[in-house]
Amino acid sequence: MKAAGSWSDPRRGSPLVAAGVSAHRTSATRANREAAGDPGLPWRQAAGAERTRRGTGGSDRRGEPAALPARRRMMEPAVSLAVCALLFLLWVRVKGLEFVLIHQRWVFVCLFLLPLSLIFDIYYYVRAWVVFKLSSAPRLHEQRVRDIQKQVREWKEQGSKTFMCTGRPGWLTVSLRVGKYKKTHKNIMINLMDILEVDTKKQIVRVEPLVTMGQVTALLTSIGWTLPVLPELDDLTVGGLIMGTGIESSSHKYGLFQHICTAYELVLADGSFVRCTPSENSDLFYAVPWSCGTLGFLVAAEIRIIPAKKYVKLRFEPVQGLEAICAKFTHESQRQENHFVEGLLYSLDEAVIMTGVMTDEVEPGKLNSIGNYYKPWFFKHVENYLKTNREGLEYIPLRHYYHRHTRSIFWELQDIIPFGNNPIFRYLFGWMVPPKISLLKLTQGETLRKLYEQHHVVQDMLVPMKCLQQALHTFQNDIHVYPIWLCPFILPSQPGLVHPKGNEAELYIDIGAYGEPRVKHFEARSCMRQLEKFVRSVHGFQMLYADCYMNREEFWEMFDGSLYHKLREKLGCQDAFPEVYDKICKAARH
Ligand SMILES: Cc1cc2nc3c(=O)[nH]c(=O)nc-3n(C[C@H](O)[C@H](O)[C@H](O)COP(=O)(O)OP(=O)(O)OC[C@H]3O[C@@H](n4cnc5c(N)ncnc54)[C@H](O)[C@@H]3O)c2cc1C
Numbered sequence: 001m002k003a004a005g006s007w008s009d010p011r012r013g014s015p016l017v018a019a020g021v022s023a024h025r026t027s028a029t030r031a032n033r034e035a036a037g038d039p040g041l042p043w044r045q046a047a048g049a050e051r052t053r054r055g056t057g058g059s060d061r062r063g064e065p066a067a068l069p070a071r072r073r074m075m076e077p078a079v080s081l082a083v084c085a086l087l088f089l090l091w092v093r094v095k096g097l098e099f100v101l102i103h104q105r106w107v108f109v110c111l112f113l114l115p116l117s118l119i120f121d122i123y124y125y126v127r128a129w130v131v132f133k134l135s136s137a138p139r140l141h142e143q144r145v146r147d148i149q150k151q152v153r154e155w156k157e158q159g160s161k162t163f164m165c166t167g168r169p170g171w172l173t174v175s176l177r178v179g180k181y182k183k184t185h186k187n188i189m190i191n192l193m194d195i196l197e198v199d200t201k202k203q204i205v206r207v208e209p210l211v212t213m214g215q216v217t218a219l220l221t222s223i224g225w226t227l228p229v230l231p232e233l234d235d236l237t238v239g240g241l242i243m244g245t246g247i248e249s250s251s252h253k254y255g256l257f258q259h260i261c262t263a264y265e266l267v268l269a270d271g272s273f274v275r276c277t278p279s280e281n282s283d284l285f286y287a288v289p290w291s292c293g294t295l296g297f298l299v300a301a302e303i304r305i306i307p308a309k310k311y312v313k314l315r316f317e318p319v320q321g322l323e324a325i326c327a328k329f330t331h332e333s334q335r336q337e338n339h340f341v342e343g344l345l346y347s348l349d350e351a352v353i354m355t356g357v358m359t360d361e362v363e364p365g366k367l368n369s370i371g372n373y374y375k376p377w378f379f380k381h382v383e384n385y386l387k388t389n390r391e392g393l394e395y396i397p398l399r400h401y402y403h404r405h406t407r408s409i410f411w412e413l414q415d416i417i418p419f420g421n422n423p424i425f426r427y428l429f430g431w432m433v434p435p436k437i438s439l440l441k442l443t444q445g446e447t448l449r450k451l452y453e454q455h456h457v458v459q460d461m462l463v464p465m466k467c468l469q470q471a472l473h474t475f476q477n478d479i480h481v482y483p484i485w486l487c488p489f490i491l492p493s494q495p496g497l498v499h500p501k502g503n504e505a506e507l508y509i510d511i512g513a514y515g516e517p518r519v520k521h522f523e524a525r526s527c528m529r530q531l532e533k534f535v536r537s538v539h540g541f542q543m544l545y546a547d548c549y550m551n552r553e554e555f556w557e558m559f560d561g562s563l564y565h566k567l568r569e570k571l572g573c574q575d576a577f578p579e580v581y582d583k584i585c586k587a588a589r590h
Contacts, residue, residue: 209239251489343486371400485512
């Protein structure tokens, strides 16, 4: 079966929700307009009407007795909104915008970012629908690639004065930092965001690099297929997951996102087009993952697909004691019968370990559609099993499982909307959540960014499973952030930037720490450098989207640069792209 074009539904997919979205959007937009543009006008009009009514004793001198109450009825909501907007602006004025943005961020997020995020989603929904209807994507793909080649050749003809990078604005990416290089490098516009082909015979999907995980699940699960590794957040893109890193709770079976890819298509520094696979241009194939676009521009990728089932039968098991947690987690990660393995660590010796298999059957009364907007945030739901110290078994619709942490952005949203998991908020506004990370980034401002940098950690460290216990102690001593995400993965022994020390595949674990560090006197640079040192010492790796405090030497101690540097020289990348370290180090991003 071949499906051309992409047909993505947005996060909140259902038509019912979409209808709700539009209705709300209208009033939110109006409120925004009034708050931002002309707060006084409706109020003045209403006051005028009120004056007229009082002055005339309720009758209209111009002989329109019925018009006034009707107009008044129309004005009342406008007046309330305008008064609210005025009060809000006054409050911001008194407290200062910075204070409000930092200490009461939820006000800004709830009033502005949530509606704006919806508008974004609706735009992408409509666009995907149009593309699908016109089936234009595959037809236009080659033309778009030629356009990228043309841009690169023009850059060359103009003397290759600066390095090149993708033209996607930094604020649009999921990574919390924005590359400073976007302002100084030649931006190559890569407008490639469509699913090109699904070939169920070969079990391959061919996609363009800006295709998001939300798009992929929406299309593939609707036709009974899925990616073996489907990273969590809807907005993650194929390009970012290959050039950066991608992982999911099935990675103990299938490896990282790069390990389920079977071919990459790239535009190189000289404008030429190349396709690479494990048997054709294999050096390039193995060097591309984690290279962050410093070997060429990705224009398409082929990814394996597997048959999907409707539900995940998920078992929740609370475990106490660090030794028991590590033993249990290692054991479950080695069991191939488990399609999914994930752990949430709530303190150094309390965790819930989840194991899942795909199934088409559901036991009565055990279906839990956790992705519905009014459901509790997933990590809070899991925590209940720990609090009540009981095991559980639930059947979760597949797409809900894949995006189980999306609504709460793992647990990041609790710092932004502290009452976000309150049932009242969930039922009333849950369908608007989460705000888009890109918009959060775009609007955070310099002060907030600096504050976050010093008082907030977002890090994923990949370490060998055999070092898990030692690693968790180190995390506790250096940063002390909970919950911690534990996601096992198998790391094959292949050439490239990231591989195990020995010649055999090794079981690793991604330790994800997101939140406010609770160590006394946390100092981002020194604490993170300590953690990075530990990770290097156990032959682990730091995900490159996060703040990296290593110097160049330390970086190349962590990553194997032998193949990468060889290819950069061979493909003339040194004058075309910065070295990967220069793109991701602390100094390169803000
Ligand atoms: C809050 C948060 C949650 C996260 N959750 C997850 C998760 O659940 N699972 C997971 O696996 N990871 C997760 N990550 C990490 C994420 O995988 C990486 O940040 C990923 O690289 C970001 O993907 P992106 O689509 O935003 O890519 P980008 O940030 O746009 O790209 C990453 C790198 O790839 C390069 N690149 C992208 N496209 C191209 C192209 N076409 N050609 C050449 N170079 C290109 C970019 O230049 C950049 O250097 C998370 C990160 C954050 C901050």
